[in-house]
Amino acid sequence: MSRNVALIVAAGRGHRVGGPLPKQYRRLSGGAILAHSVTAFARLASIAAVRVVIHPDDAEHYQEALSGLNADMQTKLLAPVAGGASRQESVRLGLESLTEDAPDAVLIHDGARPLVSEAVIERSLTALAQDIGAIAALPLSDSLKRATPDGRSIEQNVAREGLWRAQTPQTFRFGDILAAHQAARGQHATDDATVAEMHGASVALVLGDEENIKITTEADMVRAEQILMDRSDDRPADSQEWRVKVGLGYDVHRFSEDGDHLMLCAVRVPFERGVASHSDGDVALHALVDAILGALGDGDIGVHFPPSDEKWRGAKSEIFVAHALKLLLARHGHLDHIDITLICEQPKLSLYRDEMRDRLASLLGLPLSAVSLKATTTERLGFTGRAEGIAAQAVATVRLPVEAP
């Protein structure tokens, strides 16, 4: 049997600003996106080993993401290697790291395509019996239009016959793709099939899968969750037993005369005042951190980040959220849902709600469907009603593994 190695490329940082977790480490139905991608290959008898190319700063995220793999799969997992400045460079470095191993075939796969099926992988390997390379792709079904330079109207209809959308894995005989990538250094190619073609190899198309999506947007996260949920219906039940826990958080900050904005859910909201606070005063994130800590039964934000500690002066509250998520991950738990209510008379928050939800989803690695955010006034009653300050309540629903007795 030939030795086939999956090379999973996960070295990108995405273009999203902020947030503690690069996209490939965000959680999807109980595991990091990358863990799903690795598992898709590592569970197959036809795959001898899996190597992941990571960003040099992501070693810790990588360890956390893949620590839950079962022992069989762990033995197939080669140590990760650091990628380069572009995807192409990362693939080349990944291939070079396999030189000693010298597998027969290498399946190059995007870390952000966690839903690749066994059928697509097996079709790709089968194609190598005849071809040097084979990529998963789908024939285009939508009509194609070329737009005018200003992008406003149609300049030309493009015949879609013979056009395919490339996916991954892109599978090659190892020696050929290594040579092609080394020859292509400094040249820009859109994918590995292009690199192979530049080197004179002809690459076969094998049928991909509509569900083999690359996760780039929040909508993709939701769709991927849905696909995983549908698939799990006809698979044996996860033997892990979970206990659902709910945590509650509440926080208040007083408005102060100096300042011209509030930080709320990590979004800057212009306002005629600021808040009195040791950190950036993000009342929503503080309530959220307390909710997560509450579900873990692990004290409150003041215990973990004492206001007496100068270290936290002016700190971004995202740091506190990332810390709470780490504590959750350390217990192999999962955040399933959050619900936040902001309570204030001023400022008006409706304009910022969508952006705040996006930021929360991004910070927490949750699909938007698992992020609820509301705002209310108190009918001019009490301190919020008198616009002396702002309050927030948060509820976090988490799942924790039931410890074996």
Ligand code: MG
């Ligand atoms: Mg606070």
